[in-house]
Amino acid sequence: MAGRGNARDPHVFCIADLIEHSEKRLSKMASEYIAGGAMDMITRVVSLCSHLFSSPVKDNCAEFDRYRLLPRVMKDVRNVDPTAECWGVKSTFPLGFSPTGIHGVAHKDKELGVSRAAASQGVPMCLSSWATSSIEDVVAQGVNSGIPYAMQLSVVEDPDANLFTIRKAEAAGAKALWVTCDLPILGRRLNEFKNSFSIPEGLTIPNLPPDVDFRAPTKNSRMGYDRGMTWEKVQWFKKNTKMQVWLKGIMDPEDAKLAVEAGADGIIVSNHGGRQLDGISSTLAALPGVVDAVAGRIPVHFDGGIRRGTDIFKALALGADFCFVGRIALWGLGYNGEEGVKLALGLLYDEFFATMTMVGVTSVKDIGRHHLARIAADGSLVRLK
Ligand SMILES: Cc1cc2nc3c(=O)[nH]c(=O)nc-3n(C[C@H](O)[C@H](O)[C@H](O)COP(=O)(O)O)c2cc1C
Structure with a gap:
C-alpha cells in the first residue's frame, strides 16, 4: 500500500x-532491576513490568503527555535533516x-x-563505570x-580509584567524562532488596580498580560513594583529565548556574531514571x-x-x-541482543524523523517552544512563551 513502508520487525513496532x-525473555530479577526505581517509584518510568509494582504514578514518562505538538503545514519538508x-x-x-x-x-x-x-546507527554512547565490559573493548x-564515547563515573572517596577509571577512559579515547552528581548514597531500590539482586557469576566490572571486590564494594571503605563532593571537585576533574567534564543529575536552576560557574563543559538534566530520590x-x-538558568x-x-520520537522532539522543544x-539499551538487549538495540534505535529514528517532517521543521536547531502547548488543568491548550 502506498506510503506504508516496511516494518523493521514482525513483533516490535x-x-x-x-x-x-x-x-x-528476561528473568524476573533482570526485568525488575531494569524497570525499577527507588521506593514507591513515583518518579520512575513506565514499563509493562508495572504489574510487578504497586506504584500508579510514572512521572518521567507521563510528563511528555502533558504537552501537545503544534505542527505547521505547507513547509516544504523534502529535505529534513535530523542530525x-x-x-x-x-x-x-x-x-x-x-x-x-x-x-x-x-x-x-x-x-x-x-x-x-550505536556505531551502526551513528549515535553516541556513554558507558557506566559499573559496566560489565571494559571501555577499551566498548570503544x-x-x-x-x-x-x-563517554565514560560515566560514580564518584568514590578514594581519588586513586576515580583516577583509575578516568585514565582507562582517556587511554581508550573517550571524549567526555560524565560525573554522576546525584549519587551520594545509593537510592532505596526495593526490588533489588526483595530479589537479593547481585551481579551474576561470570560477570566482572572491569572499569573499576582490579583489587575492588565489586560484589561487596562497601566492605572496602575507599569504594564508598563520595558524600563529601561539592562544586570545587569539578576543577579537580578538569585538572586530572583532558576529556570534557559533564555533570549528570542536575535538576535545579540554581545548581545549573553553579555548574556553569564551576567550569563544567555541559550538564545532563537527569533524575537517574527515578532510581535515586523518589518523589x-x-x-x-x-x-x-535549567535551560533558562544556563x-x-x-x-x-x-x-x-523517553520512549518515542515525539518525546525526543518535545525535550528539544523545551x-x-x-x-x-x-533502559532502552537494556530492553533492546533483552529482546534480541545487539539486533534488539539496533531495532530500538531504528524505531526511534523513524519516529523522530516522521515527527520533524509532520511538525514542519527541516533542521533540529529550528525546534523550539513555539512547537508545543501545555495541557492546562481544564483541558485547554496553553501555548508556551
Ligand atoms: C538499570 C539501570 C542502571 C543504571 N546505571 C547507572 C549508572 O551506573 N550510572 C549512572 O549515572 N546512571 C545510571 N542509570 C541512570 C541512567 O543513566 C539514566 O539516567 C536513566 O536510565 C534515564 O532514564 P530512562 O531509563 O527512562 O531513559 C541507570 C539506569 C538504569 C535503568
Whole structure:
C-alpha cells in the first residue's frame, strides 16, 4: 500500500512493544532491576513490568503527555535533516545512550552489543563505570564508525580509584567524562532488596580498580560513594583529565548556574531514571528552568522517560540540546541482543524523523517552544512563551 513502508520487525513496532517482548525473555530479577526505581517509584518510568509494582504514578514518562505538538503545514519538508551534535561530533539524530550498569544481566552481547548498535546507527554512547565490559573493548566495537564515547563515573572517596577509571577512559579515547552528581548514597531500590539482586557469576566490572571486590564494594571503605563532593571537585576533574567534564543529575536552576560557574563543559538534566530520590520532579518538568538558568552558556543534555520520537522532539522543544535513553539499551538487549538495540534505535529514528517532517521543521536547531502547548488543568491548550 502506498506510503506504508516496511516494518523493521514482525513483533516490535514501537518501544512499548519492545518492552513487552523483552520482559517476556528476561528473568524476573533482570526485568525488575531494569524497570525499577527507588521506593514507591513515583518518579520512575513506565514499563509493562508495572504489574510487578504497586506504584500508579510514572512521572518521567507521563510528563511528555502533558504537552501537545503544534505542527505547521505547507513547509516544504523534502529535505529534513535530523542530525545534531554531541561532544563536538555529528550524530545521526539527537539521541544517544546514557550509562546503565551491568548489561550482562540482559544478554551475553552486553555493552559490546550496545556499542556495535550505536556505531551502526551513528549515535553516541556513554558507558557506566559499573559496566560489565571494559571501555577499551566498548570503544573498539565502534572504531571505524566515528561515533563518540563517554565514560560515566560514580564518584568514590578514594581519588586513586576515580583516577583509575578516568585514565582507562582517556587511554581508550573517550571524549567526555560524565560525573554522576546525584549519587551520594545509593537510592532505596526495593526490588533489588526483595530479589537479593547481585551481579551474576561470570560477570566482572572491569572499569573499576582490579583489587575492588565489586560484589561487596562497601566492605572496602575507599569504594564508598563520595558524600563529601561539592562544586570545587569539578576543577579537580578538569585538572586530572583532558576529556570534557559533564555533570549528570542536575535538576535545579540554581545548581545549573553553579555548574556553569564551576567550569563544567555541559550538564545532563537527569533524575537517574527515578532510581535515586523518589518523589522528585520528572526531568521534563525540570528542564525549562535549567535551560533558562544556563542561558546558552554550556550545552544542556537530557534523559528520563523517553520512549518515542515525539518525546525526543518535545525535550528539544523545551530547550535540550541532545537526548539520551537508559533502559532502552537494556530492553533492546533483552529482546534480541545487539539486533534488539539496533531495532530500538531504528524505531526511534523513524519516529523522530516522521515527527520533524509532520511538525514542519527541516533542521533540529529550528525546534523550539513555539512547537508545543501545555495541557492546562481544564483541558485547554496553553501555548508556551
Ligand atoms: C538499570 C539501570 C542502571 C543504571 N546505571 C547507572 C549508572 O551506573 N550510572 C549512572 O549515572 N546512571 C545510571 N542509570 C541512570 C541512567 O543513566 C539514566 O539516567 C536513566 O536510565 C534515564 O532514564 P530512562 O531509563 O527512562 O531513559 C541507570 C539506569 C538504569 C535503568
